[in-house]
Amino acid sequence: xxxxxxxxxxxxxxxxxxxxxxxxxILPLLYLITRSIEASADTWIxxxxxxxxxxxxRSLLLMSTVTLMSLIIAIPLAWCTARTNLPMRKIWTIxxxxxxxxxxxxAAFLFTSALxxxxxxxxxxEKPFGVKELPGLEGLIGxxxxxxxLSYPYIFLAIxxxxxxxxxxxxxxxxxxxxxxxxxxxxxxxxxxxxxxIAGSLFVALYTxxxxxAVSMMRYNTFTxxxxxxxGSVIDRSASAALSIALVSTALIILILEQNIRGKExxxxxxxxxxxxxxxINLGFWKYPITSFFxxxxxxxxxxxxxxxxxxxxxxxxxxxxxxLSLSTVLNSVIVSLIAxxxxxxxxxxxAVKLIxxxxxxxxxMEPISFIGYALPGxxxxxxxxxxxxxxxxxxxxxxxxxxxxxxxxxxxxxxGIIRSSLMQxxxxxxxxxxxLKHNALSVLxxxxxxxxxxxxxxxxSMVFLLTLKELPATLILGPLNFHTLATQVWSYSxxxxxxxxxxxxxxxxxxxxxxxxxxxxxxxRIYQ
Amino acid sequence: MKPYLTCKNISKTFNGSPAVxxxxxxxxxxxxxxxxxxxxxxxxxxxxxxxxxxxxxxxEIKIExxxxxxxxxxxxxxxxxxxxxxxxxxxxPHMNVEQNITFGLQNYNQDEKEFRLQExxxxxxxxxxxxxLPAELSGGQQQRIALGRTLAPKPSLILLxxxxxxxxxVTRKEVMSDINQIILESKTASILVTxxxxxxxxxxxxxxxxxxxxxxxxxxPSNIYxxxxxxxxxxxxADCNFIKGRIQNKEVVTDIGSFRYESTNKQISDxxxxxxxxxxxxxxxxxxPNGSFKxxxxxxxxxxxxxxxxxxxxxxxxxxRDQQNVSFPIGTNVNLIKTNNRNLVVFPK
Numbered sequence: 001x002x003x004x005x006x007x008x009x010x011x012x013x014x015x016x017x018x019x020x021x022x023x024x025x026i027l028p029l030l031y032l033i034t035r036s037i038e039a040s041a042d043t044w045i046x047x048x049x050x051x052x053x054x055x056x057x058r059s060l061l062l063m064s065t066v067t068l069m070s071l072i073i074a075i076p077l078a079w080c081t082a083r084t085n086l087p088m089r090k091i092w093t094i095x096x097x098x099x100x101x102x103x104x105x106x107a108a109f110l111f112t113s114a115l116x117x118x119x120x121x122x123x124x125x126e127k128p129f130g131v132k133e134l135p136g137l138e139g140l141i142g143x144x145x146x147x148x149x150l151s152y153p154y155i156f157l158a159i160x161x162x163x164x165x166x167x168x169x170x171x172x173x174x175x176x177x178x179x180x181x182x183x184x185x186x187x188x189x190x191x192x193x194x195x196x197x198i199a200g201s202l203f204v205a206l207y208t209x210x211x212x213x214a215v216s217m218m219r220y221n222t223f224t225x226x227x228x229x230x231x232g233s234v235i236d237r238s239a240s241a242a243l244s245i246a247l248v249s250t251a252l253i254i255l256i257l258e259q260n261i262r263g264k265e266x267x268x269x270x271x272x273x274x275x276x277x278x279x280x281i282n283l284g285f286w287k288y289p290i291t292s293f294f295x296x297x298x299x300x301x302x303x304x305x306x307x308x309x310x311x312x313x314x315x316x317x318x319x320x321x322x323x324x325l326s327l328s329t330v331l332n333s334v335i336v337s338l339i340a341x342x343x344x345x346x347x348x349x350x351x352a353v354k355l356i357x358x359x360x361x362x363x364x365x366m367e368p369i370s371f372i373g374y375a376l377p378g379x380x381x382x383x384x385x386x387x388x389x390x391x392x393x394x395x396x397x398x399x400x401x402x403x404x405x406x407x408x409x410x411x412x413x414x415x416x417g418i419i420r421s422s423l424m425q426x427x428x429x430x431x432x433x434x435x436x437l438k439h440n441a442l443s444v445l446x447x448x449x450x451x452x453x454x455x456x457x458x459x460x461x462s463m464v465f466l467l468t469l470k471e472l473p474a475t476l477i478l479g480p481l482n483f484h485t486l487a488t489q490v491w492s493y494s495x496x497x498x499x500x501x502x503x504x505x506x507x508x509x510x511x512x513x514x515x516x517x518x519x520x521x522x523x524x525x526r527i528y529q
Numbered sequence: 530m531k532p533y534l535t536c537k538n539i540s541k542t543f544n545g546s547p548a549v550x551x552x553x554x555x556x557x558x559x560x561x562x563x564x565x566x567x568x569x570x571x572x573x574x575x576x577x578x579x580x581x582x583x584x585x586x587x588x589e590i591k592i593e594x595x596x597x598x599x600x601x602x603x604x605x606x607x608x609x610x611x612x613x614x615x616x617x618x619x620x621x622p623h624m625n626v627e628q629n630i631t632f633g634l635q636n637y638n639q640d641e642k643e644f645r646l647q648e649x650x651x652x653x654x655x656x657x658x659x660x661x662l663p664a665e666l667s668g669g670q671q672q673r674i675a676l677g678r679t680l681a682p683k684p685s686l687i688l689l690x691x692x693x694x695x696x697x698x699v700t701r702k703e704v705m706s707d708i709n710q711i712i713l714e715s716k717t718a719s720i721l722v723t724x725x726x727x728x729x730x731x732x733x734x735x736x737x738x739x740x741x742x743x744x745x746x747x748x749x750p751s752n753i754y755x756x757x758x759x760x761x762x763x764x765x766x767a768d769c770n771f772i773k774g775r776i777q778n779k780e781v782v783t784d785i786g787s788f789r790y791e792s793t794n795k796q797i798s799d800x801x802x803x804x805x806x807x808x809x810x811x812x813x814x815x816x817x818p819n820g821s822f823k824x825x826x827x828x829x830x831x832x833x834x835x836x837x838x839x840x841x842x843x844x845x846x847x848x849x850r851d852q853q854n855v856s857f858p859i860g861t862n863v864n865l866i867k868t869n870n871r872n873l874v875v876f877p878k
Contacts (some may be wrong), residue, residue, distance in 0.1 A: 429619040432582050433675075435606040436613040437633030438682060447632075451623045 010358040011441055017350040018366065024405055025369045025412065028376050031384035032248060035241035047242040056246060059209060059222040062143055066208040067201050069148035073297055074155035074200070079189070080290055082163045084281045092294055093160075094521055097153045099301035101513035103470035103487065105213025106506045108146045109494040110305045112138060112217055143218040147211060149301040151204045157524065158200030162193045168279055181281065202258045203374075209251055210377030212473035217494070223247040224379045228473060231383055244380045251375030306510065309503040316500020323504050325489065330508060333485040336400055337468040340407035344464050345457060347408065348415035352423045353445065357431075373413035381409050382477030403478040407468050414467065415460040422456025423449070455523040462516030462523075469509055486512075531593075533558045533718050534579070534686060539588030539598075541574055548574040550742040551588070556686070556718055556735075563733035563750075564722045565765060571742040572722045576688045579720070580613050581606035592685075612684035612717075616691040618675040620663040626650075626674055627659040633682035645681055652711055653677040668696050669704040676708055680715055687712065689721040693728055705731060726766055730754075738762045758793050760876050763806050768835075770847045774805040774875060781805050781875050784843045785812075785865055791872040803875040809835060809850040811873070812865040816857060820864035824857050838863060 010018075046052065080086045081093045166189060174184045190197075212224040223243055230240040283290060316323055351370065355363050385406050389397030396402050426449065434444045450457070472487045479488060486505040493502035532555040541549040548571040556562055566572045577583045579590060581597065581604060589599040597604040612633075620629050630649050631642050650656045653673040663671055672692060679687055692708065693701045709732040712719050723729050729736060729750070736750040738758075746758040757763040760771065774781040774790075776799055781790040783805050790805070797803065814824070814836060825846065826837040834851045849865070857863060 427617065427619060429615045429617060430621060432580075432606070433613065433615060433619040433678075434621070434632065435582070436580060436609075436611060436684075437678065438607045438610075438635065439632075440605070440607050448621060 010354055013442065014350050014354050014358065017347055018354045018362075021347045021351050021408075021412065022366060022369050024409055025373055027388055028248075028381050028384035028409060029372065031387050032241070032245050032380075034387075035238065036245055039238055039242065043238040043242045046239050047246060052243065052246065055221060055223055055226050055243065056250065058140075058220065059247070059250065062140060062147070062215070062220065062222055063205050063208045065140065065144040066147040066151065067205045069144055070152040070155050070204045071197070071201060073148060073152040074159065075197075076290070076293065077152070077297070078156050078160045078163055079185075080283075080294075082160060083279075084283045084287075084290075086283060086287055086290060086294075095298050095302075096156060096294070097521065098298070098517065099150050100153045100466065100520075101510050101517055102150055102302065102305060103213060103472070103490070103506075103509060104147060104150055104211055105217055105472055105487075105494070106309075106490055106502075106509070107150055107301075107305055108142070108214040108217035109490075109502070110308050111142055111146050113494075113497070113499065114308050138218050139220050143214050143220045145300075146214045146218070147208050149297070150214075151207055152297075154203045154207070155197070155200035158203070159193045159196045162196035163189070166192050172279070198258060198261060202254070205254055206251055206374050209247070209254070210379075212377070212379055213491075223250075224377050224473065227379050227383070228476075231379070231477070240383060244383065247377060248375055248380060251377070252372070255371070255375050306507070309507050309510075312499040312503040313507065316503065319500075321500045323500055325504050325508070326484075329484045329486060329489055329505070332483060333469060333487070333509075334512065336403060336407075336485065337465050339400075340404045340411070340468045341461050341465040343404065344408050344411050344415045345419070345461050348412055348419045348460060349450075349453075349457065351412075351416055352420040353449070355420065356423055357428070370413055370416050373409060376409065378406075378410055378471060378473035378475075379477070381406050382474040385409075385474075385478055398480045400480065400483070403475065403480075403483075406474040406478045407464075407471065410471065410474060411464045411467050415464050418460040418463065419453065419456050422453040422459075426452050458519050459523050462519040465516045466513050466520075469512060530557050532556060533560075533593060535591040536575075536579065537589050537591070539575075539578060539590060540586050541571075541578055541583060542586055543574075547571075547742050549578065549585075552739075552742075552744055553588075554737060554744070554747065556720065558718055559716050560718055560734050561712065561732050562720045562735045562737060563729035564720060564737045564739055565726060565729040566722075566724060566739035567765070568724055570739050572739050573690055575739070576613075576690050576720065576722050579686075580611055580688055581609050610682075610684050611686045611688060612679035612682070613688045614672075614675050614679050614690065614692050616694055618663075618668075618671045618695075620671055620675055620678070622663055624662075625659065626655065626661050626663075626666075629663070629674060630678045630681050632678065649677040649681050652680070652714065654707070667700070669700045669707075672696065672704055673707065673711075676711060680711070680717070684717065687717050687719040689719060691723055692721070693723070694725070738765055740765070755871075756791060756793055756874060757806075760804060760806075763874065763876075768809055768848070770807040770809070771804045772807060772845060772847070773878075774803050774873075776801045776803060776875075781873060784840065784845070785847075786867070788867065789872045790875045792875050792877075794877055797875065797877060802878045804878055806874040806876070807847060808871075809848055811867060811869065811871065812847075812849055813852050813868050814838060814849055814857065814863045815866055816861065817864040818862050820862040822863050822865060824859050824861045824863060827851075827856060827859060838865070 077092075077096050081089050081096070086092065170192075171184050171188050174188050179187065209222075210224060212228060215222045216225045216228070223246065227240045227243045227247065230243065313323070351366065355366060385402050386397070389402050393402070430452070431444050431448055434448045435441075439447065470487060472491060475485055475488055476491065479485065486509045489505040490502045490509070493505070534554075534556040536552055536554045538551045538553055539549060540547065540551050550571075552575060554562070564572045564575065574583065578585050578598060584603050585598050585600065587600060589596050591597065592609070596602050597609055621632065624632065627646060630646055631637075634642050634645060637645060646659070647656070650658065653676060655670060655673060655677070658666070658670070658674075663674070666674070672695075676692075693705050696704055705728060712732065721728070721732060733750055736746075736748065736753050737744055738746045738753060740761050745762050746753050753762065754766050757766060763769050772783050772785065774783040776782075776790070776797060777787070778799075779789070780787045781803060788805075790803075792803075814822075821841050822838040823841065824836050825839045828835045834856050835848050836851055836856065837846050837848050839846050847865075
């Protein structure tokens with residue numbers, strides 16, 4: 001008799017990692033729920049206090065200003081690199097993505113210390129112009145500028161592909177109907193890229209909401225910074241839990257709102273489209289101001305910050321400061337990031353295969369779980385894991401395992417998004433062909449599926465490596481005692497204003513980020529279209 | 530002879546709507562079967578059930594008396610020794626022709642692999658293409674490689690899902706006859722699924738007409754063509770006209786005359802009103818200034834033309850094939866003469 005098996009039941013090597021992922025993804029939520037159940041009346045009162053509402057207000061304000069400014073930067077950059085005869089378009093396309101390597105706390109530190117009172121800029125201006133004092137860039141304005149300069153590339157990447165995919169005949173027929181270029185842009189181009197714009201803006205909004213580095217450097221009391229301070233004070237941990245609930249709820253509301261706005265456009269695919277090249281618009285005289293805009297953005301986001309870091313480093317060396325960085329710090333960063341990156345990609349790959357190839361009721365739970373991750377800031381994930389570590393998992397508490405789990409929770413959604421979309425582009429008939437040629441599911445996965453989504457896998461690995469290397473709040477909270485990474489070193493040196501000492505690990509983070517970024521640029525079709 | 534493949538009362542439902550309903554078919558060793566049906570009739574689902582890509586809800590599928598699918602058993606596709614050729618070829622884009630063809634030969638040693646590869650390349654007439662990637666080949670070549678890849682591990686049954694529908698009209702004819710030849714030479718039992726009657730007729734020993742998830746008729750192609758079970762089958766296998774008729778004295782009486790008839794339906798009785806099937810080549814159009822028909826339109830098809838004639842008296846239109854390309858101008862008065870001895874097929878109304 002032939003052994004029976006059901007085709008739609010996934011093998012254990014798919015099922016077990018998927019369940020594991022679901023469990024760890026749900027931990028932060030469980031923490032928040034437990035905390036709300038245990039919370040005393042005082043906690044709830046503090047949640048609705050004026051101070052909390054002010055924190056909420058500041059967070060939402062910053063989120064709006066950063067998203068708006070990112071859009072203002074990203075839309076012209078994407079449109080000009082895709083559709084105009086701007087000189088060196090290809091090079092600009094790559095250059096404008098580079099700010100992705102810059103961690104927000106480093107950028108913020110540079111802005112406050114170089115442009116602030118008694119900073120580098122003032123030194124430069126003091127002798128020739130007699131400038132005694134600069135206004136300083138702390139607070140909302142500083143945080144907005146820094147975060148927008150670092151996060152506009154996410155919107156740029158999201159809309160770049162969709163601008164290229166507009167069927168040129170639609171724009172041409174609008175032109176034929178007598179609309180001018182600006183009209184065509186607002187009535188045809190913008191609506192077409194709307195889904196991509198919304199997706200990119202959402203990412204930036206949530207990124208801002210969860211940002212810890214820039215707001216703490218800028219002393220702008222948003223949720224994350226306040227939660228971290230209260231967590232550090234130890235006296236009242238329930239207050240930080242209450243604020244965490246408020247923060248995650250805000251993020252979830254934004255996520256749900258976005259889903260409703262996108263509605264039917266949710267599955268709008270970016271990637272396929274007409275093969276005809278869109279018409280290139282001649283900028284004429286406008287190429288000078290536009291090129292200046294590009295130069296301004298790249299300088300502010302990348303060239304000036306890196307130059308200042310290099311300057312500090314050399315000034316420090318010349319002044320005989322001892323600039324030492326233990327090798328173990330570098331190795332910690334690289335190794336922990338690598339482990340987290342590989343594990344995340346593996347779990348995301350398996351989950352994506354489960355979601356796409358093995359439809360079942362379980363997927364209905366997996367979908368929102370993997371999605372909620374976008375709304376979980378590093379601070380909350382860190383605190384939640386400490387809570388579980390101390391209560392249920394003492395052996396891994398204060399070990400890098402808990403830290404790695406934290407990274408997985410934080411970056412799994414990004415990884416899943418990338419891998420999933422490349423898996424969706426594989427025709428399932430190809431895998432079925434392999435099955436009918438007597439290859440079992442594992443063999444099909446390794447010989448057909450994985451080679452075909454290689455690009456997506458590399459993209460996901462690079463993206464997660466980049467994000468892990470820059471991650472600060474969860475690393476501060478979950479890192480074992482005396483465990484330092486490049487990010488935590490920059491953090492501790494910069495809080496004590498050791499410019500030269502913080503410059504070295506900062507530069508190392510940027511240098512190490514170049515490898516994954518090159519991979520992203522190489523494999524992202526949106527850039528080479 | 531004992532059937533190689535047996536499907537007994539198999540059913541499959543997707544989200545409440547039945548795709549395959551109580552289908553039973555038998556396939557003898559070496560037999561070539563075509564399943565003809567409109568898009569969405571469930572023919573691809575039937576094929577996927579046999580291949581093992583879908584589990585069935587009811588019934589059973591047996592290969593040489595071993596159950597491979599039932600509602601309790603499901604042998605995974607890789608263990609069925611059934612090859613499948615897909616509509617879009619589904620070649621592995623990251624592998625060259627050689628790697629594609631030898632992909633199913635994992636139990637062969639290096640020499641056997643090389644030998645089988647050359648055998649297959651000869652069969653599909655692509656010797657020397659070993660190192661080409663699928664993207665470098667034409668649609669017809671890709672389809673031949675897809676078939677070669679399927680034949681390489683010597684499956685005992687090949688399933689072909691609309692294998693020619695992605696090809697342009699010219700290539701399609703060539704590839705169709707190539708592939709028919711290759712399948713005949715390989716002597717492998719095959720099932721071809723298509724919505725195109727020409728494809729279905731071209732190779733099959735046995736034709737299955739499937740509509741709305743059910744089998745409407747199963748026989749050899751000429752029997753189905755000559756004596757379809759019902760109007761749907763008739764429309765699928767040939768161009769046809771229908772006119773009302775009445776059974777009287779073993780003849781069917783219609784507005785264009787009385788003729789001998791036949792039907793698969795045993796219940797047809799005297800005085801019954803029926804639908805009469807008139808094929809475009811059952812009558813010829815003759816010039817007659819006092820004729821009761823008028824030519825109203827013409828479709829040029831290259832080797833032949835089809836004229837539409839309108840009955841002055843009854844107001845219905847019929848389409849006939851012009852004889853030896855003698856076409857009368859539109860507006861000409863004509864008459865109709867039955868040319869062959871074929872009985873007209875009737876269906877109960």
